[in-house]
Amino acid sequence: MSENRRRAAAICMECGNALAVQVCPDGSVRPIGTGTNCSCGSDAFQVLESSGFPDGDEKRSRHEA
């Protein structure tokens, strides 16, 4: 019931770096794989609309490919 986090793409507001993030139900955004901040140290991100990033889909397609 608590697994409402979704993946999205985001752009760092500081350096413009594009990265994958996890968006929590409370609206907090956490970059995947780099801790809570961008590699430049910023924690401000612009989340892009995600239309197809369900959790696990990445793993599945990697498995089949």
Ligand SMILES: [Zn+2]
């Ligand atoms: Zn950055």
